[in-house]
Amino acid sequence: GPYYMQSGEFDANGLGGVYILSNGAVGLTGVHALNNYGDGIHVETTSTATFQGKDLSASNNSREGIYINSAGAVNLNPNNVANNFLAGINIHAPGAVMITGSKDYASVHDNLVSIIVTSPGNITISNIGASDNVLGFLLMNSGTTGNVTLKNISGSSEVVGFDIDTQGSVSLTNVFWYGADFGALIDNH
Numbered sequence: 270g271p272y273y274m275q276s277g278e279f280d281a282n283g284l285g286g287v288y289i290l291s292n293g294a295v296g297l298t299g300v301h302a303l304n305n306y307g308d309g310i311h312v313e314t315t316s317t318a319t320f321q322g323k324d325l326s327a328s329n330n331s332r333e334g335i336y337i338n339s340a341g342a343v344n345l346n347p348n349n350v351a352n353n354f355l356a357g358i359n360i361h362a363p364g365a366v367m368i369t370g371s372k373d374y375a376s377v378h379d380n381l382v383s384i385i386v387t388s389p390g391n392i393t394i395s396n397i398g399a400s401d402n403v404l405g406f407l408l409m410n411s412g413t414t415g416n417v418t419l420k421n422i423s424g425s426s427e428v429v430g431f432d433i434d435t436q437g438s439v440s441l442t443n444v445f446w447y448g449a450d451f452g453a454l455i456d457n458h
Contacts, residue, residue: 271295271316280304285311286330294318295339301326308333309353317341319364324348324371333359334380342390346371356382357402363389365415370396374421382407383424389413391437399424405446410435419444429454 271293278301279286286302286309289295295314298321302309309327314320319342326349327334334353337343342364348371350357357380360366366388369375374396377383383399385407386392392408392415399405405426408417416437423445424430430446431453433439439455446452 271318274298274300277301278303279309282306285309285332286327287311289313292316294320296321297325298323299325302330302334303327304329306331308336310335312336313338315340317364319344320362322346326350327357328352330354333357334377335359337362339364342366343368343388345369347375347377349375350377350380352379354381356380356385357399358383359385361387365390366392368394368397370398374398376400378402378424383426384408389415391416391418392435393418393420394422395420397422397424399426402426404428404432405430405449406432408433408435410437412436416440418442422446425449431455433457 273296276299285307286305291314309330322345328351334350334357339362357377377399382404383402414437420442425448429451
């Protein structure tokens with residue numbers, strides 16, 4: 270059934286901060302996962318309802334900061350996602366994915382990869398500061414015409430800022446990246 274959590278802190282747990290498996294709608298608000306061995310926030314749902322995550326923080330976890338595998342769309346408003354061993358945010362969903370900073374800007378920094386999204390739907394990301402990651406944004410809706418829209422994003426990385434693979438349209442507005450081998454790699458054919 271549905272699962273909703275409002276306000277919680279999960280710190281220094283042995284296998285992960287929050288781990289949710291559900292066949293219903295999932296919503297998280299004000300959840301913070303810090304210093305966990307494993308993922309900070311891990312959600313897997315077979316529901317086609319939109320996953321709602323508001324004001325989420327995940328830092329210093331030994332795997333992913335926020336991992337979401339949903340059978341529907343995803344609407345995520347992160348706050349601070351930093352110093353996670355793998356990705357800061359990793360989303361797999363067949364529906365549209367929208368990531369918007371929960372305050373003026375969300376900080377997604379010092380992760381191996383800032384944000385990974387795999388979705389055949391539209392991907393929209395805005396109001397994110399993403400510095401000091403090895404890889405910036407990996408946005409994959411290969412073989413589909415889903416659109417990718419990035420707005421108000423700045424950051425730095427070692428290898429690539431934006432790696433985008435889609436047959437749909439790509440829109441970058443007010444986007445700044447520095448220090449990478451490639452600022453943007455866009456495969457749009």
